[in-house]
Amino acid sequence: MRHPAGLVVTGLGVTTAVGQGKTAFTDALFAGAHRFAVMERPGRQLGTRFVGAELPVPKPTSRLGARELRTASLTGQVALTTLEEAWTEAGLDGYDADRVGLVIGGSNLQQRELVLAQDRHRAKPRFLRPSYGLSYLDSDLCGLCTTAFGIRGFAHTVGGASASGQLAVIEAAEAVASGRVDVCVALGALADLSHWELLGLRAMGAMAAEDHADAPAEACRPFDQGRSGFVYGEACAALVVERAGARPDAPAPYARLSGWSVRLDGNRDPNPSLDGETAAIRGALDHAGLTARDIDYVNPHGTASPAGDTTEVAALKACGLTHAAVNATKSITGHGLTAAGAVEAAAALLQLRQGRLHPTRNLTDPIDDAPHWVRDAAVEADIQHCLSLSMGFGGINTALCLSACDA
Numbered sequence: 001m002r003h004p005a006g007l008v009v010t011g012l013g014v015t016t017a018v019g020q021g022k023t024a025f026t027d028a029l030f031a032g033a034h035r036f037a038v039m040e041r042p043g044r045q046l047g048t049r050f051v052g053a054e055l056p057v058p059k060p061t062s063r064l065g066a067r068e069l070r071t072a073s074l075t076g077q078v079a080l081t082t083l084e085e086a087w088t089e090a091g092l093d094g095y096d097a098d099r100v101g102l103v104i105g106g107s108n109l110q111q112r113e114l115v116l117a118q119d120r121h122r123a124k125p126r127f128l129r130p131s132y133g134l135s136y137l138d139s140d141l142c143g144l145c146t147t148a149f150g151i152r153g154f155a156h157t158v159g160g161a162s163a164s165g166q167l168a169v170i171e172a173a174e175a176v177a178s179g180r181v182d183v184c185v186a187l188g189a190l191a192d193l194s195h196w197e198l199l200g201l202r203a204m205g206a207m208a209a210e211d212h213a214d215a216p217a218e219a220c221r222p223f224d225q226g227r228s229g230f231v232y233g234e235a236c237a238a239l240v241v242e243r244a245g246a247r248p249d250a251p252a253p254y255a256r257l258s259g260w261s262v263r264l265d266g267n268r269d270p271n272p273s274l275d276g277e278t279a280a281i282r283g284a285l286d287h288a289g290l291t292a293r294d295i296d297y298v299n300p301h302g303t304a305s306p307a308g309d310t311t312e313v314a315a316l317k318a319c320g321l322t323h324a325a326v327n328a329t330k331s332i333t334g335h336g337l338t339a340a341g342a343v344e345a346a347a348a349l350l351q352l353r354q355g356r357l358h359p360t361r362n363l364t365d366p367i368d369d370a371p372h373w374v375r376d377a378a379v380e381a382d383i384q385h386c387l388s389l390s391m392g393f394g395g396i397n398t399a400l401c402l403s404a405c406d407a
Contacts (some may be wrong), residue, residue, distance in 0.1 A: 007173050008253035008405065011090030011240030013082040014346050015190075016333045017053035017233055021085060026350050029358040030378040034332055036216040036231060043112040046195035049213035050202070051220075053233035053334040063148040071131040073113045075190045076144045078236045079104075083145055083187060086238035091249060092183065097152040101181040102145060105168030105188045106338030107138050107159030112194040141189060153181040157189075159338075161392030162301070164188065165237065166341025166400055170260045172241045183242045188342025190236045198232065206230060206270060206305060218362060222302035222328035223309050223373070225365040230303040233334020237342035239349075244405075254349040258385070258403040259288025265395030272308050276397040277315035281387065284399035285319075290385055292320035295401075297357060297386040299348040302328035303335055312389070313368045325381055327374040331361040341390035341398065348402055352383045 012022050017035035019025035027033075039045070039052040058081035060069050072080070087093070092100065114136055121128045134140045142155040154175075160167040165188025172184035201207040208229035212219035220231040241257065242250065261283025265273040285292060298321055300312055316322060329347045336343050351357050357374045366373055384407040388400045 006244035007176055007241055007257040008244045009239050009255060009257065009349060010242055010250050010253050011086040012254065012346050012349060013085030013238040014343065015055060015058060015078050015082045016235040016343065017055040018332055020055065020058060022350060026354065029332060029347060029350070030356060032332060032359040032361050034217060034361060036219055036334065038213050038216060041112070043116045043194050044198065048195060048198065049210045050198050051208065051212050051216045051231055055234045061148060068144065068147065072144060073110045073135060073192065075109045075192045076141055078190045079141055079145055079187060080148055082236040083149065083185065083238045086185060086240050087149060089251060090240040091251060092240070095183065097150045099153055099182040100151050101153040101172070101175050101184040102142065102151050102155040103168045103171045103175070103184060103186050104141055104157045105160070105164035105186065105342060106191055107157060109138065109141060109189050109338065110135055110192055111197055112192040115194040115196065145187070160396045161394055162335070162337050162340055163390040163392035163396045163398045164338040164341065165343065166345060166388065166390035166398045167262065168342060169239055169241070169345055169400060170262060170398065173257050173260060176241050176243055182246055183240060185238055185240050186342060187238045188236060188336065188339035190234055190339055191337040193232060204270060207232065208304070220304055220331050220334060221362040222304040222331050222360065223313065223367055224363050225367055227304040227306060227309060229305055230330070230335040233336055235333055235336030235339040235343045237339060237346040239342060239345060253405055255352050256403045256405055257400070259284045259290065259401035261287060261399045263397045265397070267395035270393045272311040272391060273395065273397070274311050274314050274318070276395060277312060277391065278318050280397035280399040281315060281319045281389070284387065284401045288401040288403070290401065293323070294385050295321060295324045295387055296383045297325045297381060299329060299344050299386065299388045300326060301389050301391045302330050304330070309367060313371060317370055322370045323372060325357055325374055326371045327357055328360045331363065332358065344390070345388045345400060345402070348386050348388045352386060352402060352404060355381060355383065357381045
């Protein structure tokens with residue numbers, strides 16, 4: 001069954017290591033740029049040489065006072081910068097704050113900062129900052145953003161591991177479609193990992209080892225025979241969702257949110273499920289009233305996980321999507337974890353608007369020749385309908401269908 005109303009995206013904000021702001025991000029995408037290196041942010045090392053993509057700390061927003069900014073974590077600062085870009089483009093200043101909502105994708109978002117605070121105060125725990133009592137809660141980021149932008153409709157987080165960002169977009173769409181709010185911002189938040197999370201992810205075999213520390217540019221290899229796991233990349237994205245035509249002064253939308261789906265595997269473990277992924281894809285197509293042949297482009301989850309990439313290609317084949325162009329945004333940005341689904345939805349929207357598809361870095365020997373890969377160079381493309389896919393540990397599969405406004 002199709003969704004009951006035309007929903008559109010009217011504002012985007014993006015902050016990644018390869019580009020801060022959607023213009024710089026778009027340029028980096030089409031150039032196939034990267035910022036992969038051995039990570040150096042305090043709280044990430046502990047004797048390791050893991051490769052990742054770390055972004056510069058953004059300039060502080062003028063929407064908050066000195067006290068709030070002083071206690072804002074890296075995750076908070078990046079969220080404010082990213083949200084401000086989307087908010088400004090959508091022209092939301094002065095809009096009825098009671099009719100605006102915020103959904104933040106992610107949980108346990110500020111782990112590195114918490115570890116640093118614990119280490120710093122281990123010998124003198126009574127000197128711990130009172131703000132720690134807020135910062136360990138996911139609601140801290142909601143409070144920071146709603147304070148800065150005056151949002152009063154509602155705000156909450158949704159946790160879906162690496163599918164969190166796309167879950168936030170889906171929740172925002174459903175909040176607007178139901179009439180709960182007129183406008184809802186979906187924010188895929190930066191997951192600020194400490195060395196503990198990195199070591200844990202490596203121990204389970206999900207994250208690439210330190211083998212590429214001397215050649216970081218070669219580490220991230222989605223869908224390539226040489227892949228060895230995901231490479232972490234700091235990132236954040238915000239999408240403004242509203243009903244088409246509801247605000248006469250709204251900017252021209254990027255695209256319609258024409259369909260979506262969430263399916264679970266009933267599985268706590270990190271292994272992917274072909275049944276779950278195909279069900280999510282087919283559910284989104286059915287919701288949008290489309291067939292597989294209508295899809296021109298797929299932005300896949302594409303983490304470079306040995307099992308994950310193989311399963312995802314099998315899902316594309318099972319759903320009849322081998323004709324659609326496929327590239328892997330994570331080959332450029334790294335894996336933003338909680339932010340990934342929102343960042344990749346933003347990448348899909350920017351490509352749809354530009355009529356071009358970005359290259360996939362390091363895709364020299366594909367694991368399967370059936371998909372229509374976009375490999376070492378950007379290509380022109382007439383995109384009317386596309387799919388963005390995200391999967392998360394705990395058996396979570398999501399699919400989002402984006403369509404040109406005149407399609």
